[in-house]
Every structure is written in C-alpha cells, then in structure tokens.
Amino acid sequence: MTLMQVQINTEYKITRVTGDGNARRRLLDMGFTPETEIYVSGVAPFGGTVLVSLRESFIALREDAASLIEVERI
Amino acid sequence: MxxxxxxxxxxxxxxxxxxxxxxxxxxxxxxxxxxxxxxxxxxxxxxxxxxxxxxxxxxxxxxxxxxxxxxxxxxxxxxxxxxxxxxxxxxxxxxxxxxxxxxxxxxxxxxxxxxxxxxxxxxxxxxxxxxxxxxxxxxxxxxxxxxxxxxxxxxxxxxxxxxxxxxGKKRKTELTYLNKLPVKEFVSIIGRNAEAAGLKHEYAAIKLMENDAYVTDLLKLSDAQVKEIGKYGDLQPVVAAARFKFIDEIMRDVIVADNSLKRIAEKSGKAGFRGGIAIDKAVLNKYAAIPIFLLVMAAVFAITFGLVGKYLSELFGLFIEKCLYDPISNSLASVSCPAWITGILCDGVILGVGGILAFLPQIVLLFFFLALLEDSGYISRVAFMTDGFFRKIGLSGRSVFTMLMGFGCSATAVLTARGLEDEKMRKKTVLLTPFMSCSARLPVYSVIASAFFAKGQPFIIFGMYILGAAVAIMLAVLFEKCFKKLKSGKLSFIMEMPPYRFPTFERIWQIIWNNVKIFLVRVGTVIFALNVIVYVLSNFSFAHGYVVGTDYKSIFEYVGEFFAPVFAPLGFGNWRAVTSLLSGLVAKEVVISSIESLGGVSAIFTGDYAALSALAFMVFTLLYVPCVATLAAIRKEAGRKWMLFSLCLQLSVAYLCSLVFYWIGRLILSNMGLGIGLALLIPVIVFCVCVLASAAKKKSLCGCKCAGCTRGCPNKNKNGGELRK
Structure with missing residues (x-):
C-alpha cells in the first residue's frame, strides 16, 4: 500500500520508493529510504496532502509524492 | 589590518x-x-x-x-x-x-x-x-x-x-559506505567526461548514480556509456540508504540522556517533538483547522485595526496635530508669514507626513503578529492545511507564505516567492501577491473609512483585506483554467514542517524593527519629498504662482483634469483624486498624504454618492500597482515581460472592480429592492454555471477526477513518474 492509503496516528515502515525524476530524488534525500519508520500525523482538511514524521522531523507531502512511497504497517 | x-x-x-x-x-x-x-x-x-x-x-x-x-x-x-x-x-x-x-x-x-x-x-x-x-x-x-x-x-x-x-590540517573522513558503491567502476566509465566538464571524478560518479539532472547534462554521455551504466541498475535509493545507514552508525550513542539535566526536562514538560505532535493534533484537526486559522487571522486584524491599533494611531495623530501642527501654524500666522510658506510647512509636510506617521502603531502591531505567526512555526501549518485548497487552483501551500507576507510589504514578499520550485507557480504567486493588501495601503482605508463609514470602519478595512485575497484567488482560478502559459497542472509538494518554537523577544523585535526602519526611512525620504512636490505642484501654477484663494488652476489641476474623465465612471473623476493616485505609484502611503494636503477627504469625495465614490476609490487603491519597488521586484523574479503584464493586470483589475462596486452601489442606493435582489441572484447564477460546467467536464473525460489534466490520467499510470519533470 502507498502513503495515500494510510490511517492517521499510525506507524508504518517504508518498503519502497517508486517513480523517477526530481520527486523521488527529493524524497530519498529527505530520508524516505526503505526500512525507515514513519508516523502519520495528519491529513490536510481538503485532502490530498498528508503530514508524516520521520527521523524526528515533520514533512508534508502531496498526493503525487505520497503515492510514490510504499509502506507496510508495523 | x-x-x-x-x-x-x-x-x-x-x-x-x-x-x-x-x-x-x-x-x-x-x-x-x-x-x-x-x-x-x-x-x-x-x-x-x-x-x-x-x-x-x-x-x-x-x-x-x-x-x-x-x-x-x-x-x-x-x-x-x-x-x-x-x-x-x-x-x-x-x-x-x-x-x-x-x-x-x-x-x-x-x-x-x-x-x-x-x-x-x-x-x-x-x-x-x-x-x-x-x-x-x-x-x-x-x-x-x-x-x-x-x-x-x-x-x-x-x-x-x-x-x-x-x-591547515586536512582531516580525512573515512566514508566507508562509498566502498560499497560502484564508485570506481563509474569513474572508469565517465572519468573523461567529468574531466571535460570540469567536475571532480568522484562527485560526478556519485551524482550520476543519484540520477542528478545537472551533472548528467554536463557529462554529455554517449549512448554506449549510458548503456554500460544502466547495467548497474537503479542505484538512487541505494546511495541514499547507504548514506543514512552510515549516519545511523555515526549517531549511535551520540545523543544521550543526561541525568544532571533531568529536572530541567521535567520542568519544560512535554515540549519538543512529542509536544509538537499534541499541538498539531488540535491545530491540524481535519474539521477544526480552517476555523482555527480564520479565528487567528480575525483576532490579528481585530486587534491591529480595531481594538488596540486604532486608538493608538488616533492618539498618535492627535499628538501630532496638537503638539506640532497647531502651535507651528499659529506661531507662523502670528508673525504674518506668507500663506504659501505656512501651506508647504503645515499642510504639505506636517499634515501629509504626520498623517502617515500616525500609522506607526498599527504597522508595528501588524508586523508583531506576522512575526509571531512566522516564528512560532504556525505559518507552515497554515501552508499545509490550505494546500488541499490551493492545489485546486494551481498554487501550493507554500504560496501562502508569500501571500501572507504580502500583508506586510508587497515588494519583499515577492522576493520570497523564489523558494517555490515550479516556475509557473512562482510566476503566478508573484503576479498575485501584489493584490494582498500591504501595510502601506492601510492608512488610505483607515482615513477614508473613518471619514465616511465612522462606525463600520474596522469592518470596511477588514473587508478590503478579504477583497484583496478574494481577487487573488479568483485570478488564480482564472489563470489555471484559461491561461495556458500560467497553468501549473499537477504539482508535487514536499515541505518540511518546522517544530513549534516559543518565539523569542529578540527575533520578533528584529523583524518589527527591520520593517519599521524601512517604513520610517520611506516616510523621511520618499514620502517627505513627494509630499512637498505634490503640495507645490497642486498649489502653484507656472504663470501665477501660489493659487490658493484665486481662480487660477495649479499645475496638477491641469494634469489631473486631463486624466479625470477616465475615472468619472468610478465616481471620483476629479483632479485631486487622480493626482493622489498618480503620486501613490511611488509609494501607496502617499495617496493619503496627497489627499490630506489637497484639502482632505471631504473636499475630494463630494456629491450625492460621496461615500460610494470613496469606497470605489479604496477598492482602486487596494488593487492598482502597489509601488514601483514591487514592480522592480516582479521584474527581478519574473522578467520584464511579466512585469508589464502584471502592471496591465493590476490597472485593469483595479478599474473593473471599482467600476463594479460603484455601479452596484448606485443600483442598491437608488432601488433597494432591485439591488438586493440582483445581489442575491448573481451568486446563485454563478454557482449554477460553475456546477454545470464542472459536471460537463467530468463527463467528457476518462471518468476519473482529472478534469483539465493535460499530463495523462494518474489512475492509469500509478507510478506517477510523469509528474514534475
């Protein structure tokens, strides 16, 4: 499942980051590497944007970037 | 030295x-x-x-x-x-x-x-x-x-x-993770290209593994080389993961609990990361987030323009009038100083410049709140929660930064747009930011509104801010739907949220002082000089000298009367109003100081619809060119062509909006029933048209929610690779 299908206030583990080009590179640079644990903190009121915390920081992601991140529940 | x-x-x-x-x-x-x-x-x-x-x-x-x-x-x-x-x-x-x-x-x-x-x-x-x-x-x-x-x-x-x-020591860090990556192999393949491009070999090799567009372009690889590199597969996540793994090893036991500090930690309680999560749960709550934000903004405006700021400004203004204007004009009159000198000194300088200076308390308050929002970390949350809405109109939550900064100063806000990654979105944000009402426009609303709408003054001022924001949003929709050059389509948005911090007095003071300094310097230089010039040009004529009390026309009267017919449909087609708008091009505050030195609001807005034409004038002031400094900033960020576009856009939007305001107002005043009826009917019609239009669009495409999307349907291509190239 991707980050778009997650529940808030839940912890997940990243399994894979798909896609190519800039968006994927930025995700990897920001620490969304496989095996990293993330916590889903919230979803924007109009939907489509999700707030996660990883490595002690908060990062907001839009649908397109979030859908590149595959996660599994831990 | x-x-x-x-x-x-x-x-x-x-x-x-x-x-x-x-x-x-x-x-x-x-x-x-x-x-x-x-x-x-x-x-x-x-x-x-x-x-x-x-x-x-x-x-x-x-x-x-x-x-x-x-x-x-x-x-x-x-x-x-x-x-x-x-x-x-x-x-x-x-x-x-x-x-x-x-x-x-x-x-x-x-x-x-x-x-x-x-x-x-x-x-x-x-x-x-x-x-x-x-x-x-x-x-x-x-x-x-x-x-x-x-x-x-x-x-x-x-x-x-x-x-x-x-x-002079060169310490060599052992980056052991590099040994696990095929750096040497890559260097042997692309070494010569790196040499030719003037890049360090290892750097070029690693960046190539990371698929870095800039380095890849510089290297100008041959097809054979690309093929050879392709054999190593997708190394991008491998490089990132290797670095992070190395970091985790380095960081092991580096940050440790300190027992001697235990008491401090208990005292500051849940502050820090977990505390941030707790605040976010409330502030970013799906249902409460937007109401909380609107409440915060309403409180900021209410305090700045209504409850506190207004009285402070009035006190300050009273002080200038009683302690500077009255004694000086009286003493000048008592020594029978010529009227034109008293005019320049008292009406031109003290009333004009002092009238603007009186807004210092409100400007300090406004920047205090902007600084507070910015420094606490809340503004990033605003960017996050409004992103869902802004993405629909082709902007991102990050544009909100720039636009909120626009409440302070348009010129500096435009410069912050550079942080936006997408070029079209950047241009759009730059074009829209000037419509956010900057602090220089505040004196204009404040003076005019208090003269014509005494009790409703705070609401009129707040209304102006809302109108500016609404115009910006409507234009964003228009650009996104109808203007191919500015259509940003689907954009990615990856933004880090800073932790909540307790704003320090020093940093807030620094932000306030920076802006107040700019304000004071402007008042002391540009505004001061312009006031004298405006006063002279509008009270003297080439042939007859000082014209007050005579029938001769001043220089500005001639110029203003030339342009005045253009503004007649807006209800303020007189030379004084036109003159103050013209001088406002340099700095918006000058609009009101010119008005003051040209005889005050009551002399400019006359006739049966005085209040209405004053309102139309405020709308025009809100929406037309903020100042030359903003235009210069737009040129710097988007180029000359877009600056000219922005200039035309601002003038035409300002003209159209005031026209609409004035005539709807006339209609309501002359025929209450018809006016209110139309005012209710028009939104209903607009709503129906919008609903029908979006329904028609949805049917015509592939069934998924991709109306107006030009880059293929995301449902068909789940990996999203076509986005953001």
Whole structure:
C-alpha cells in the first residue's frame, strides 16, 4: 500500500520508493529510504496532502509524492 | 589590518538557523523566520578577527547537492566553485541525522567542513546532551556545539573556524559506505567526461548514480556509456540508504540522556517533538483547522485595526496635530508669514507626513503578529492545511507564505516567492501577491473609512483585506483554467514542517524593527519629498504662482483634469483624486498624504454618492500597482515581460472592480429592492454555471477526477513518474 492509503496516528515502515525524476530524488534525500519508520500525523482538511514524521522531523507531502512511497504497517 | 583574508560560507539544511548565526556573527539584521526558505540569496559581509579579515557568506538552505529550486542552485554553485577556505555546515541538533546527509555530500566532494551543531540549548531542555567528542572522533571534522541565541557561542564558532583554517590540517573522513558503491567502476566509465566538464571524478560518479539532472547534462554521455551504466541498475535509493545507514552508525550513542539535566526536562514538560505532535493534533484537526486559522487571522486584524491599533494611531495623530501642527501654524500666522510658506510647512509636510506617521502603531502591531505567526512555526501549518485548497487552483501551500507576507510589504514578499520550485507557480504567486493588501495601503482605508463609514470602519478595512485575497484567488482560478502559459497542472509538494518554537523577544523585535526602519526611512525620504512636490505642484501654477484663494488652476489641476474623465465612471473623476493616485505609484502611503494636503477627504469625495465614490476609490487603491519597488521586484523574479503584464493586470483589475462596486452601489442606493435582489441572484447564477460546467467536464473525460489534466490520467499510470519533470 502507498502513503495515500494510510490511517492517521499510525506507524508504518517504508518498503519502497517508486517513480523517477526530481520527486523521488527529493524524497530519498529527505530520508524516505526503505526500512525507515514513519508516523502519520495528519491529513490536510481538503485532502490530498498528508503530514508524516520521520527521523524526528515533520514533512508534508502531496498526493503525487505520497503515492510514490510504499509502506507496510508495523 | 594586515593579516590574511579568509572566506567562510555558512551552508546547511533549510531552517537550521544559518541566518540567525550569520546575524550574530556579523551584527547584521537579515530576515529570519521559523520556516523553510527564508533566505533566497547569498549575502556576505566582512568581519575583522584577530587582525585577519573574514568574509562570511550566508547561503540559502539546501537538503542535498542535487537541487530543486533556483535558490538552492545558488548554494550548490557557491559550494562547488571551491573558492572558500571553510564551509561551516550548520546543523540542528533536533534533526541531526537528517542534517548529516548534506554533511556527507560535502565531505564526498572533499570540501573543508566544520560542523556547527545549532540549537544545543533545546536539547538541554529535553534532558539530553550531545557527545561532541564521540561525533568528532567518528566524523573526523571539528564539531562546535552552539546556540545562535548566545553571543559567546558565535564568537567561539569564529575562533574555532579560524583556528581550523590556520592549522591547515586536512582531516580525512573515512566514508566507508562509498566502498560499497560502484564508485570506481563509474569513474572508469565517465572519468573523461567529468574531466571535460570540469567536475571532480568522484562527485560526478556519485551524482550520476543519484540520477542528478545537472551533472548528467554536463557529462554529455554517449549512448554506449549510458548503456554500460544502466547495467548497474537503479542505484538512487541505494546511495541514499547507504548514506543514512552510515549516519545511523555515526549517531549511535551520540545523543544521550543526561541525568544532571533531568529536572530541567521535567520542568519544560512535554515540549519538543512529542509536544509538537499534541499541538498539531488540535491545530491540524481535519474539521477544526480552517476555523482555527480564520479565528487567528480575525483576532490579528481585530486587534491591529480595531481594538488596540486604532486608538493608538488616533492618539498618535492627535499628538501630532496638537503638539506640532497647531502651535507651528499659529506661531507662523502670528508673525504674518506668507500663506504659501505656512501651506508647504503645515499642510504639505506636517499634515501629509504626520498623517502617515500616525500609522506607526498599527504597522508595528501588524508586523508583531506576522512575526509571531512566522516564528512560532504556525505559518507552515497554515501552508499545509490550505494546500488541499490551493492545489485546486494551481498554487501550493507554500504560496501562502508569500501571500501572507504580502500583508506586510508587497515588494519583499515577492522576493520570497523564489523558494517555490515550479516556475509557473512562482510566476503566478508573484503576479498575485501584489493584490494582498500591504501595510502601506492601510492608512488610505483607515482615513477614508473613518471619514465616511465612522462606525463600520474596522469592518470596511477588514473587508478590503478579504477583497484583496478574494481577487487573488479568483485570478488564480482564472489563470489555471484559461491561461495556458500560467497553468501549473499537477504539482508535487514536499515541505518540511518546522517544530513549534516559543518565539523569542529578540527575533520578533528584529523583524518589527527591520520593517519599521524601512517604513520610517520611506516616510523621511520618499514620502517627505513627494509630499512637498505634490503640495507645490497642486498649489502653484507656472504663470501665477501660489493659487490658493484665486481662480487660477495649479499645475496638477491641469494634469489631473486631463486624466479625470477616465475615472468619472468610478465616481471620483476629479483632479485631486487622480493626482493622489498618480503620486501613490511611488509609494501607496502617499495617496493619503496627497489627499490630506489637497484639502482632505471631504473636499475630494463630494456629491450625492460621496461615500460610494470613496469606497470605489479604496477598492482602486487596494488593487492598482502597489509601488514601483514591487514592480522592480516582479521584474527581478519574473522578467520584464511579466512585469508589464502584471502592471496591465493590476490597472485593469483595479478599474473593473471599482467600476463594479460603484455601479452596484448606485443600483442598491437608488432601488433597494432591485439591488438586493440582483445581489442575491448573481451568486446563485454563478454557482449554477460553475456546477454545470464542472459536471460537463467530468463527463467528457476518462471518468476519473482529472478534469483539465493535460499530463495523462494518474489512475492509469500509478507510478506517477510523469509528474514534475
């Protein structure tokens, strides 16, 4: 499942980051590497944007970037 | 000064406090804020140290040497061009492991690096400490724990840096993870290309593994080379994961609990990361977020323009009138000074300039709240929660930064748009920001509204701010739907949320002082001079000298009357109004000071519909060109063509909107029933048309929600690879 299908206030583990080009590179640079644990903190009121915390920081992601991140529940 | 001159650069992730440190070290007042991408330009300053000169440069923040936006490429180019003696890599202790990612890349290219671990005091509050020695032994570069809040820390940082440069030691960090990557193989394949492109071999090899567009372009690889590299497969996540794994090893036991600090930690309670989550749960609640935001903004405006600011400003204005205007004009009259000199001094200078100066308390309050929102970290949450809405109109939550800053000063806000990654979105944000009502426009509404709408003044002012924002949003929709050149389509949005911080008095004061200084300088120079010029031109004629009390026309009367017919349909087609609008092109405050020196609002807006034409005038002032400085900023960010476009856009939007306001007002005043009926009917019709239009669009396409999407349907192509190229 991707980050778009997650529940808030839940912890997940990243399994894979798909896609190519800039968006994927930025995700990897920001620490969304496989095996990293993330916590889903919230979803924007109009939907489509999700707030996660990883490595002690908060990062907001839009649908397109979030859908590149595959996660599994831990 | 004899000594040498050293060049030191401050580099690091966004929002780690580089500029705070820079200000501390150089005694500057560069703008800082608790969000990402405040610094958009390289700034440098020379400081003296121990008989040597140090040129210290502050770079915009970046996550990686692979860049995404123009301001990041400024940093990358500066780092890569190799002219610095030392890079102070500023890291934030709360986020150290992520920050070290950039550090590793700096070490990969062999740059001389010193690690400044900032915000060390925040760690103490959490009852932990940093084992700098351990970190230093593993990374083998000097580590200096600092807190930009303290002067002593900044001084120590410079001392350590100077000592490190002078020692001339080249410490070699063993980046063991590189051995696991096929660096040597890549170098053997692309070595010659790297040579030709003037890049370091290893750097080029690693960047190629990371699929870096900039380096790949420079290398100009042949098809055979591409094929050979392709054999190694997708190395991008491997490189990132290898770096992070290395960092995790380095970071093991580096940040440890400190028992002696336990009591402090208990005292500050849940503050810090977990505390942030708790606040976010409330503030970012799906249903409460937007109401909370609107409440916050309403409170800010109510205090600034209604409850507190208004009385302070009135008091200040009264002081100027009673203590400056009255005594001076009386004493000048008692010595029978010629009327024209009294006119220039009292009406031109004191009333005109003083009338603007009276707004100082409100401007201070406005910037106080903007600083508070910015520094606490709330503004980033606003960007996040409004993103869902803004993405629908082709903007992103990050545009909200720029637009909220527009409430302060349009010209400086336009410059902050550089942090936006997408070019079209950047242009759009730059075009829309001037419609947000800047602090210079406030005096105009305030004076006119208090003259014509005494009781409703705060509501009229608030209404102007809402109108500006509404116009900006409607234009964004228009650009997105009808203007191909500005259609941004689907964009990605990856933004880091800064932690909540308790705003410090010093930083808030700094933001207020910076802006108040700009305001005071403007009042003292441009506005002062313009007031005298406007007064002279509007009270003298070439042939007859001073014209007050005579039938002769002044110079501005001729010019104003020439343009006046254009504004007649808006209800203020008289030369005085036109003159003040013209002089407002230089600085918006001058609109009201011109009005004051031309006889006051009551002399300008006359007739049966005086209040209505005053309202139309306010609308026009809100929407037309903010000032030449903003135009210059737009030109800098988007180019001359877009500046001209923006100029035409602002003028035509201002004209149209005031026209609509004036005539709807006339209609309501002359025929109450019909007016109200129409006012109710029009939104209903617009709503129906919109619903029908969107329904028609949905049917025509592939069934999924991709109306107006030009890049293929995301449902068909799940990997999203076509986005953001």
């Amino acid at each position: 004899s000594g040498r001159e050293y060049r030191i650069e401050l580099a690091g992730n966004p929002n780690v406090g580089k500029t705070s440190l820079y200000n501390r070290l150089t005694g500057s007042f560069e703008h800082v804020g608790n969000w990402h991408g405040v610094t958009v330009e390289r700034v440098e300053k020379k400081i003296a140290f121990d008989g040597d000169g140090i040129v210290l440069a502050d770079l915009p923040g970046l996550y990686s040497l692979t860049v995404y936006s123009p301001e990041e490429s400024i940093s990358r180019d500066s780092i890569l061009n190799d002219k610095t003696d030392l890079i102070i890599n500023v890291c934030e202790v709360n986020n150290l492991s992520r920050n070290l990612y950039l550090t590793l890349q700096l070490l990969e290219i062999g740059a001389p690096v010193l690690l400044a671990v900032n915000m060390i005091d925040e760690l103490k509050k959490r009852g932990k400490k940093l084992d700098a020695e351990k970190l230093e032994n593993r990374l083998r570069i000097p580590i200096v724990p600092v807190s930009a809040k303290y002067k002593a820390d900044a001084k120590r940082l410079v001392e350590e840096s100077a000592r490190y440069i002078k020692s």
